[in-house]
Amino acid sequence: xxxxxxxxxxxxxxxxxxxxxxxxxxxxxxxxxxxxxxxxxxxxxxxxxxxxxxxxxxxxxxxxxxxxxxxxxxxxxxxxxxxxxxxxxxxxxxxxxxxxxxxxxxxxxxxxxxxxxxxxxxxxxxxxxxxxxxxxxxxxxxxxxxxxxxxxxxxxxxxxxxxxxxxxxxxxxxxxxxxxxxxxxxxxxxxxxxxxxxxxxxxxxxxxxxxxxxxxxxxxxxxxxxxxxxxxxxxxxxxxxxxxxxxxxxxxxxxxxxxxxxxxxxxxxxxxxxxxxxxxxxxxxxxxxxxxxxxxxxxxxxxxxxxxxxxxxxxxxxxxxxxxxxxxxxxxxxxxxxxxxxxxxxxxxxxxxxxxxxxxxxxxxxxxxxxxxxxxxxxxxxxxxxxxxxxxxxxxxxxxxxxxxxxxxxxxxxxxxxxxxxxxxxxxxxxxxxxxxxxxxxxxxxxxxxxxxxxxxxxxxxxxxxxxxxxxxxxxxxxxxxxxxxxxxxxxxxxxxxxxxxx
Numbered sequence: 001x002x003x004x005x006x007x008x009x010x011x012x013x014x015x016x017x018x019x020x021x022x023x024x025x026x027x028x029x030x031x032x033x034x035x036x037x038x039x040x041x042x043x044x045x046x047x048x049x050x051x052x053x054x055x056x057x058x059x060x061x062x063x064x065x066x067x068x069x070x071x072x073x074x075x076x077x078x079x080x081x082x083x084x085x086x087x088x089x090x091x092x093x094x095x096x097x098x099x100x101x102x103x104x105x106x107x108x109x110x111x112x113x114x115x116x117x118x119x120x121x122x123x124x125x126x127x128x129x130x131x132x133x134x135x136x137x138x139x140x141x142x143x144x145x146x147x148x149x150x151x152x153x154x155x156x157x158x159x160x161x162x163x164x165x166x167x168x169x170x171x172x173x174x175x176x177x178x179x180x181x182x183x184x185x186x187x188x189x190x191x192x193x194x195x196x197x198x199x200x201x202x203x204x205x206x207x208x209x210x211x212x213x214x215x216x217x218x219x220x221x222x223x224x225x226x227x228x229x230x231x232x233x234x235x236x237x238x239x240x241x242x243x244x245x246x247x248x249x250x251x252x253x254x255x256x257x258x259x260x261x262x263x264x265x266x267x268x269x270x271x272x273x274x275x276x277x278x279x280x281x282x283x284x285x286x287x288x289x290x291x292x293x294x295x296x297x298x299x300x301x302x303x304x305x306x307x308x309x310x311x312x313x314x315x316x317x318x319x320x321x322x323x324x325x326x327x328x329x330x331x332x333x334x335x336x337x338x339x340x341x342x343x344x345x346x347x348x349x350x351x352x353x354x355x356x357x358x359x360x361x362x363x364x365x366x367x368x369x370x371x372x373x374x375x376x377x378x379x380x381x382x383x384x385x386x387x388x389x390x391x392x393x394x395x396x397x398x399x400x401x402x403x404x405x406x407x408x409x410x411x412x413x414x415x416x417x418x419x420x421x422x423x424x425x426x427x428x429x430x431x432x433x434x435x436x437x438x439x440x441x442x443x444x445x446x447x448x449x450x451x452x453x454x455x456x457x458x459x460x461x462x463x464x465x466x467x468x469x470x471x472x473x474x475x476x477x478x479x480x481x482x483x484x485x486x487x488x489x490x491x492x493x494x495x496x497x498x499x500x501x502x503x
Contacts, residue, residue, distance in 0.1 A: 171198025319380025442482025
């Protein structure tokens with residue numbers, strides 16, 4: 001490949017791996033060897049320009065592209081060398097692709113009679129299909145940003161979509177800035193339940209530690225919020241409000257862009273495009289329903305409906321999520337996590353008041369504040385599901401997850417609830433567990449404090465009755481979490497039946 005201007009080397013995809021378009025896509029270098037293309041020593045040229053420089057070679061390469069696709073029945077990633085005008089194919093393999101490209105390739109190849117709808121379904125995984133539901137960076141604008149050396153780090157893509165915003169380092173700042181109309185990205189070493197309000201207010205979440213099952217990742221995925229975790233290259237100093245990445249420094253208020261599909265972090269603003277799938281299905285937007293991505297998604301889902309042998313439920317913790325899930329085809333709710341309802345707005349203070357109470361009367365007083373809001377949420381969920389089953393899980397996490405663990409948060413809680421910071425600190429420490437996954441949580445919490453179980457069952461049953469009175473079919477199912485013995489189940493089943501009979 002390095003024998004003069006009649007030689008060269010390149011890599012190419014038989015179709016565009018970014019969006020699946022049926023076009024020859026790749027790069028080459030004249031008078032170079034294979035590793036030079038990917039090493040970045042020289043800027044490669046797009047494969048389309050080879051037609052002007054070596055027409056015969058380009059035509060031969062284009063014919064081989066077609067032959068390889070027909071043989072392998074999938075997009076190929078090829079490497080080639082040109083030696084003094086003669087083309088040599090070095091290797092071919094199945095090409096990696098984005099979610100959008102995976103769906104378009106599968107649909108197009110069915111239309112081209114290359115594969116069957118069943119094969120197409122097997123080529124698209126859930127994560128790839130998921131990428132069609134969220135805003136993405138405009139491919140051209142993102143490519144320009146990458147060429148301009150604006151990529152600073154890469155973590156694990158934990159929450160879908162793409163977003164830009166101003167860097168903030170605390171949940172409180174995220175909420176405050178968002179209230180002023182600013183779009184923010186919450187940057188933390190790791191997140192905890194007390195950060196939830198800030199996570200909700202932010203356009204995206206970025207952490208330097210944690211994996212795909214960390215708090216940030218799980219919450220962000222549940223919300224459909226853009227999130228990148230485990231970005232170890234980031235040196236985050238929350239006190240000084242700066243991030244250091246190599247020789248670059250990013251301060252509070254600087255704008256960054258997060259790609260939740262790839263894990264890439266870029267400086268500055270990158271323009272996004274809204275998902276036509278969500279606009280078309282959830283919002284009923286007629287223009288979006290004419291978009292090619294919307295049509296592809298609908299076609300794939302029709303194939304899935306024809307092939308599937310089971311009903312699919314959703315995870316949903318709010319009326320809005322439930323409505324969206326129904327629009328997207330869910331046939332019931334498999335898990336409604338009641339603890340997620342406590343983090344919205346000022347509800348967290350009622351649960352904190354309950355935790356801090358010294359006696360049953362104090363706990364019941366706090367729980368009375370939660371009853372109407374839980375009942376209202378359940379009514380909205382039951383209406384949205386309109387006859388499909390809803391499995392509601394009673395309170396599961398250990399109580400310490402609802403309490404602040406930092407000094408400032410504990411001081412704020414003390415002031416808000418009219419007690420001392422020392423009492424709050426003592427309570428937090430008393431609830432600390434060596435292994436919270438197996439400790440005082442789930443059914444054990446409701447056995448210790450049956451008033452929690454009673455309040456939640458009452459909210460579920462009253463909501464079901466209220467909705468049923470409006471001629472809406474309701475199918476509530478109550479899940480008691482973390483049952484280990486029959487005795488645990490019997491105790492709480494009796495409590496639930498007793499409350500249900502009262503209602």
